[in-house]
Amino acid sequence: MKSALVLGAGGFIGGHLVKRLKKEGFWVRGVDLKFHEHAETHADDFVIGDLREQDFCRSIVDRGFDEVYQLAADMGGAGYIFTGEHDADIMHNSATINLNVADIAHKRNIKSTFYSSSACMYPAYNQEDPDNPNCKEESAYPAAPDSEYGWEKLFSERLFLSYNRNYGLRNRVARYHNIFGPEGTWDGGKEKAPAAICRKVARAKSGDAIEIWGDGLQTRSFLYVDECVEGTLRLIRSDCEVPVNIGSEEMVTINQLVDIVADISGKKIEKNHIPGPTGVRGRNSENTLIKEKLGWAPSQTLRSGLEKTYEWIEWQVRRNAA
Ligand code: NAD
Ligand code: GDD
Structure with missing residues (x-):
């Protein structure tokens, strides 16, 4: 073995x-x-x-x-x-x-x-x-x-x-x-944007605004x-x-990330852009080398991963509230 x-x-x-x-x-x-x-x-x-x-x-x-x-x-x-x-x-x-x-x-x-x-x-x-x-x-x-x-x-x-x-x-x-994904840090200060946004949306009511650090135009892939x-x-x-x-090559703005999570939740979510630590303005994976070396690269959509992640974080939020 x-x-x-x-x-x-x-x-x-x-x-x-x-x-x-x-x-x-x-x-x-x-x-x-x-x-x-x-x-x-x-x-x-x-x-x-x-x-x-x-x-x-x-x-x-x-x-x-x-x-x-x-x-x-x-x-x-x-x-x-x-x-x-x-x-x-x-x-x-x-x-x-x-x-x-x-x-x-x-x-x-x-x-x-x-x-x-x-x-x-x-x-x-x-x-x-x-x-x-x-x-x-x-x-x-x-x-x-x-x-x-x-x-x-x-x-x-x-x-x-x-x-x-x-x-x-x-x-x-x-x-x-x-x-990102289920069973990751979603609260407490060490969480990354996908988990933080899922948490904020899960805690919001339809029509609420959630806080987003920066103008939301910074880009990332997840x-x-x-x-x-x-x-x-x-x-x-x-x-x-x-x-x-x-990494994924599906680059989105943080505002787009929020819109996808809001859509998954079925809630109407407004954005309240506030000052916060934003890091680099743009980042995306570049997968030419991994394809060349491994003959493989990630292919799943951001949305499919966020659906599973949102479901798990929403459950954490409900459990914590109870
Ligand atoms: P994580 O914080 O969930 O896991 C890291 C683990 O290391 C924690 O459980 C922590 O308790 C443990 N640890 C820290 N100090 C230790 C010590 N002195 N002795 C024993 N254990 C210790 O992070 P993750 O998201 O699972 O990331 C795993 C690795 O991937 C890290 O090296 C991280 O820097 C790297 N990484 C992660 C991401 C990401 O987006 N998650 C991105 C780039 C790189
Ligand atoms: N965490 C978080 N929480 N980020 C937010 C929030 C929020 O509520 N609102 C907006 N953002 C913005 C951040 O300001 C940043 O511009 C962007 O979302 C992404 O933030 P993170 O996901 O927290 O981190 P990162 O992409 O800048 O860096 C992460 O990725 C690296 C690898 O690509 C970190 O997790 C690093 O540890 C990791 O190595």
Whole structure:
């Protein structure tokens, strides 16, 4: 039986990844600071601990794992990473985890490892035009991410690639573009736009206005979590040695995102644009390289993912209210 280690298994993508690996017949160990907040874990073994601690890291990365997924990070949406208030923690916590994991994976001769980077590592100067952002993988340099979160991701990509070059680690790097879906953070300050908008619409009455940060003309693409997991598995098992985007190419404005969610809810929703952390003006995945390297790219519509996500968040809102 194959075995996998999922670091950050108590989080959103990690939780979905564990489920998928179990369906594939893997024996899975999940590791996190906490249990999953929104679902029972499907892992065979779930270890609570702090990956910033070297000794703890040593204790959970066994020699025999076929696949190790490094998803643990100090992360959140625009309200967490663009305010500047958490910069030191974000950089220290995530870099320390990655320094520990890369080194231990090498020393334990792990056959295949995966690191989850982010589209936030792309230069801000290529994301000023909302209609034409450039997030091709080759556009990463000269580096100029617009957040410390993005700088840490770039550093850690380079860290894992160095272990590949110098020690023959077989690590793969994905640059995720705003992943959404059920069982993700939907409240509390770390949630991203799709979950925040679903929550606001679910709490609104028809005819109400909901608050939107900025003028709503900033653009993004959002990828449903099942396709993120699919791409992750295809990438770790591929011979692709360079970082690749895992994201959707269906770019929308935040106002359009609100309109889709409102339509799904069946409510008439007005928009109240307020000042808030907005990040780059435009961002979209560019999928030429993933098609070339993996012969695959995400294809689901934003609307189909939002239908499932809205249903789940509406249920959370009703449950909380009760
Ligand atoms: P998440 O916050 O839901 O999951 C991350 C998990 O890491 C959390 O459960 C957290 O408790 C755990 N963690 C943090 N510090 C830890 C520590 N010291 N020891 C052990 N566990 C620790 O985030 P997610 O959305 O599931 O993202 C997973 C990965 O993908 C992260 O590295 C994130 O930066 C990256 N990513 C996510 C997105 C997205 O849109 N969700 C986009 C780009 C990149
Ligand atoms: N979170 C949130 N909440 N965003 C809102 C809201 C709201 O209520 N209203 C409008 N927005 C706007 C933000 O201002 C931003 O311009 C846009 O929606 C997208 O915000 P997020 O989804 O929070 O983050 P992001 O796309 O800027 O960055 C995310 O994606 C990266 C990968 O592409 C973050 O989750 C990063 O952690 C991630 O790496």
